[in-house]
Amino acid sequence: MRFMLMVKATGYYEAGIDGGKELYAARAAFQDHMRAAGILQSSEELLPSASGIRVVFPPGGEAPAMLPGPFSPEQEWIAAYTVIDVETEEDALKWALRMPLPPGQGEHIVEVRRLASTVADTALDARTKALSADLQDHLSLLNS
Incomplete structure (x- = not known):
């Protein structure tokens, strides 16, 4: 299952105050650990919202x-995200609890949300199930 770990931005982040070299080193080590565990799919930091553009689509088909x-x-800024592929939601939560965050900058929030399945995920599941069934058949033949 794929999950997105979203690190919510703070006023410090929006003001351009980062966590320093130690935080960046901790984040790099955390990503290396996830990569070594084979679960990291992507991880990016976003620029503060001052550099963004919001496209608002009004109801009724009016021009955006x-x-x-x-x-x-109130719009709950997002500072960074990480997409991981783990077996369970509990596994995703365990990784979220290990997320490096800047000290001394108030409360931090990491939101964990499961990503909707894609055609690729479904195809992978089907292949995995087929391989598993084939393996079971082989094992049955060997045990006979």
């Missing part, structure tokens, strides 16, 4: 509006 950042805090 384009709003430049920065965006208000």
Whole structure:
């Protein structure tokens, strides 16, 4: 199952105050650990919302509006995300609890959300099930 770990931005992050070299080293080590475990699919940091553009699609088919950042805090900024492929939601939560975050910058939130299955995921599941069934058949023949 694929999960996205979303690190919510803080006012410090939006102001361009980073966690320093130690935090970047801890994040790199964390990503290396996930890569070694074979679960890391992608991991990126976003620029503050001041560099973004929000496209708002009103109801009724009207033309979309384009709003430049920065965006208000109520919109729950996202500072970074990591996509992992793990067996269970519990596994995803265990990785989220290990996420390096900057010290001394108030409360931090890491949101864990399962990604919707894609055609590729479904095809992989089908191949895995077929290989498993084939292996079971072979084992049955060997045990006979």
